[in-house]
Amino acid sequence: MIYISVLALALAPFVAAQSTDHALDIKAIEAHFTQSHVVPDLLSSFNPSALLSLNFAGVGDVTPGQPLTKEQVGTTPVVTVTPANSSVQLSGTYTLAMVDVDAVGADISKGVNRHWLVNGVTVSSSTVSNSSATAITPYAGPWPAAGSGPHRYVVLLYEQPSTFSAPEGFTQTGLPVAPMDFAAYVQSSGLTSLVAATYITVEEGTATASISATSAVVTSTLGQSSSHGSSTASGTSSSASATGSTPANNGSSRTLSSVAAMSLLGAAIITFIAA
Numbered sequence: 497m498i499y500i501s502v503l504a505l506a507l508a509p510f511v512a513a514q515s516t517d518h519a520l521d522i523k524a525i526e527a528h529f530t531q532s533h534v535v536p537d538l539l540s541s542f543n544p545s546a547l548l549s550l551n552f553a554g555v556g557d558v559t560p561g562q563p564l565t566k567e568q569v570g571t572t573p574v575v576t577v578t579p580a581n582s583s584v585q586l587s588g589t590y591t592l593a594m595v596d597v598d599a600v601g602a603d604i605s606k607g608v609n610r611h612w613l614v615n616g617v618t619v620s621s622s623t624v625s626n627s628s629a630t631a632i633t634p635y636a637g638p639w640p641a642a643g644s645g646p647h648r649y650v651v652l653l654y655e656q657p658s659t660f661s662a663p664e665g666f667t668q669t670g671l672p673v674a675p676m677d678f679a680a681y682v683q684s685s686g687l688t689s690l691v692a693a694t695y696i697t698v699e700e701g702t703a704t705a706s707i708s709a710t711s712a713v714v715t716s717t718l719g720q721s722s723s724h725g726s727s728t729a730s731g732t733s734s735s736a737s738a739t740g741s742t743p744a745n746n747g748s749s750r751t752l753s754s755v756a757a758m759s760l761l762g763a764a765i766i767t768f769i770a771a
């Protein structure tokens with residue numbers, strides 16, 4: 497698990513040295529989205545202009561992909577957004593969403609569960625404010641089915657056009673958690689720019705199905721890479737292979753390490769930050 501400390505150690509001096517330019521952090525979150533298959537499962541591509549951070553009461557700021565329990569994420573998090581650099585302005589209105597992209601390899605062809613959908617949020621002093629917003633679906637914490645594996649809950653902040661009007665089926669407030677065609681919503685709402693996003697993982701019980709593996713992020717390789725998709729690398733774990741028995745987990749040709757390694761990665765970063 498040498499790569500775990502490589503990530504933490506590689507990030508620290510960079511962040512310290514370049515407090516206003518988050519280019520490497522942007523590359524890191526892009527790599528996280530690729531290695532967790534959020535790209536392409538939910539998004540066809542991901543080129544954010546800001547970093548999104550979630551802060552849950554009793555937990556604090558979470559890292560991308562961090563494994564959390566449903567109890568830890570039961571109440572609405574504070575969402576903060578940090579521009580990639582000083583040329584990125586966060587004015588205007590935005591749409592904030594959280595969807596459940598299920599476990600890697602799960603069939604999401606019938607849609608993803610909407611757990612949070614708020615139109616018209618604004619960013620005030622880096623914090624997302626809902627003071628003049630419309631909560632189509634107020635925050636409903638993750639609640640994955642027992643045994644269904646670690647679900648990826650993706651939180652996204654889209655620029656909302658001034659001409660925005662809620663698409664059919666989403667004009668009411670207080671809609672419950674329900675599956676939706678998220679890409680169709682984004683398109684019909686005219687949400688062309690995904691400003692920032694992150695994700696967490698929440699698992700209930702022990703997975704009964706074989707879960708597809710994902711690769712770890714090695715930030716030491718990020719600096720040279722200009723292509724987002726290739727900036728991932730495998731960890732050293734040999735505990736999981738890509739030869740699982742579920743039909744959908746043969747989709748990736750990259751070298752894989754386990755979801756557990758991904759979890760450890762999150763834990764290692766926290767440990768590092770706490771140290």
Ligand SMILES: *[C@@H]1O[C@H](CO)[C@@H](O)[C@H](O)[C@H]1NC(C)=O
Nearest residue numbers: 522544545546580581583584
């Ligand atoms: C600022 O960040 C954006 C988004 O990552 C990037 O496209 C742009 O090139 C950056 N500008 C500078 C001056 O670094």
Ligand SMILES: *[C@@H]1O[C@H](CO)[C@@H](O)[C@H](O)[C@H]1NC(C)=O
Nearest residue numbers: 572614626627629630631634
């Ligand atoms: C704004 O957020 C708070 C909790 O953070 C919530 O109680 C309130 O219902 C939200 N309002 C809207 C319009 O989303």
Ligand SMILES: *[C@@H]1O[C@H](CO)[C@@H](O)[C@H](O)[C@H]1NC(C)=O
Nearest residue numbers: 742743744745746747748749
């Ligand atoms: C992957 O699995 C799908 C579904 O079972 C199958 O259709 C496809 O041929 C498989 N691809 C490879 C490369 O094995």
